[in-house]
Amino acid sequence: MTEVAFVLGTRPEIIKLSPVIRSCDRHGVDHAVIHTGQHYSERLDSVFFDRLGLAEPEVNLGVGSGPHGEQTGEMLRGVERVITDVDPDIVVVQGDTNSALAGALAASKMDPEIAHVEAGLRSFDRSMPEETNRVIVDHVADHLFAPTEKSEKYLVREGVPEHRISVTGNTVVDALERIRDVARREATVLDDLGLATGGYLLMTAHRQENVDDPDRFRSLLDGAAGAGRDHGLEVVYPIHPRARGKIEEFGLDVPAPVRTVDPQDYLDFVRLLSASAAVLTDSGGVQEEACVLGVPCVTMRDNTERPETIDAGANRLSSCDPDRIRRAVTEALDTDGAWENPYGDGEAAARILRALPVSAEIDEVVR
Numbered sequence: 001m002t003e004v005a006f007v008l009g010t011r012p013e014i015i016k017l018s019p020v021i022r023s024c025d026r027h028g029v030d031h032a033v034i035h036t037g038q039h040y041s042e043r044l045d046s047v048f049f050d051r052l053g054l055a056e057p058e059v060n061l062g063v064g065s066g067p068h069g070e071q072t073g074e075m076l077r078g079v080e081r082v083i084t085d086v087d088p089d090i091v092v093v094q095g096d097t098n099s100a101l102a103g104a105l106a107a108s109k110m111d112p113e114i115a116h117v118e119a120g121l122r123s124f125d126r127s128m129p130e131e132t133n134r135v136i137v138d139h140v141a142d143h144l145f146a147p148t149e150k151s152e153k154y155l156v157r158e159g160v161p162e163h164r165i166s167v168t169g170n171t172v173v174d175a176l177e178r179i180r181d182v183a184r185r186e187a188t189v190l191d192d193l194g195l196a197t198g199g200y201l202l203m204t205a206h207r208q209e210n211v212d213d214p215d216r217f218r219s220l221l222d223g224a225a226g227a228g229r230d231h232g233l234e235v236v237y238p239i240h241p242r243a244r245g246k247i248e249e250f251g252l253d254v255p256a257p258v259r260t261v262d263p264q265d266y267l268d269f270v271r272l273l274s275a276s277a278a279v280l281t282d283s284g285g286v287q288e289e290a291c292v293l294g295v296p297c298v299t300m301r302d303n304t305e306r307p308e309t310i311d312a313g314a315n316r317l318s319s320c321d322p323d324r325i326r327r328a329v330t331e332a333l334d335t336d337g338a339w340e341n342p343y344g345d346g347e348a349a350a351r352i353l354r355a356l357p358v359s360a361e362i363d364e365v366v367r
């Protein structure tokens with residue numbers, strides 16, 4: 001009988017649920033992975049199962065891309081069907097994607113309890129689809145795993161009963177602990193791309209509000225290129241397919257010294273991030289990872305649901321204004337990486353499993 005069903009669909013969910021799934025494997029907790037198919041390109045999907053040592057998902061709904069309502073609706077229908085078949089005790093979702101929303105919403109009207117990993121993050125920006133998703137998931141969940149005390153506070157303020165919330169740290173630290181040394185030893189990406197440690201800026205940008213707006217995307221690219229020129233550094237941009245598609249659709253030029261490369265697998269990306277002089281991003285996960293790895297970060301957004309990184313001195317908001325991006329990069333390059341990691345000790349997955357009503361005794365940390 002299946003105790004836990006993980007519903008996931010995108011790159012960051014695979015990465016951040018991998019420590020919990022591996023912990024289930026190790027402790028004999030009977031589980032199934034239900035992949036919605038939101039991400040399906042090999043470089044966003046199967047490379048992560050391979051690199052993180054995960055088995056193929058038991059089910060893939062193959063939903064693919066589409067407008068929000070259509071994509072979420074198809075996932076909802078598919079997850080409901082699979083929950084009926086698999087009959088899990090608990091459905092676990094992570095983060096704020098449409099896949100997480102569909103998993104939680106389907107389960108909320110059925111028998112399983114719902115667990116939300118990375119609960120309580122808030123940008124307070126209701127124009128972001130992710131903000132809608134995370135608020136809804138938090139309010140239907142039975143077990144809320146907040147990465148920090150700040151996220152716990154936000155949940156309590158919204159009236160979530162305290163007994164449902166546990167502060168666990170973020171599972172991204174568990175994932176990084178497992179992979180960072182392997183990446184240093186085995187990743188070949190620096191040689192492959194002809195890069196030297198500290199000799200480049202890393203960039204990621206894929207968020208709907210940035211890349212779906214041609215003016216904003218152009219401005220972001222100009223700012224990143226300007227920052228690269230200011231400091232004589234190349235800007236290496238592993239480009240998400242959404243952003244690549246928008247560059248083509250809008251006919252945007254990618255100004256030098258920005259160099260686009262394919263999306264990287266986790267080993268190579270962690271190596272690229274660790275060895276960069278600083279990172280420019282609009283990604284949630286990358287803000288956290290940079291903070292944990294001691295790499296200064298510039299977030300090309302107007303707000304962040306990761307304020308802990310700003311408070312730590314690891315991150316600064318630049319919006320997409322080119323001058324602000326350039327100033328923020330100069331400031332970032334002037335920091336020394338000696339801040340405290342607010343995201344925990346790498347034992348979040350063990351805390352999560354211990355707090356769930358599963359049959360196994362969770363006595364050791366699995367990486």
Ligand code: UD1
Pocket residue numbers: 010011012038039040041042044045065066096097098099129130206207208240241242245
């Ligand atoms: C989704 C999440 C976002 C998360 C990101 C992680 C939502 C609302 N958004 O955004 O929060 O940060 O995943 O990367 O859930 N595409 C491919 N191959 C794929 C997947 C997508 O080419 O495997 C292209 C398609 O053109 C698609 C576009 O990317 O239309 C957007 O994909 P989608 O899953 O809708 O959103 P993401 O931008 O990936």
Ligand code: UDP
Pocket residue numbers: 011012015204206238239262263264265266267269270282283284285286289
């Ligand atoms: N990532 C990766 N390869 C890349 C870019 C990102 O492995 O080329 C990883 C990164 O380390 C982080 C996660 O993908 O763990 C972030 O995913 P993304 O930025 O797509 O989503 P978000 O975190 O913004 O939801």
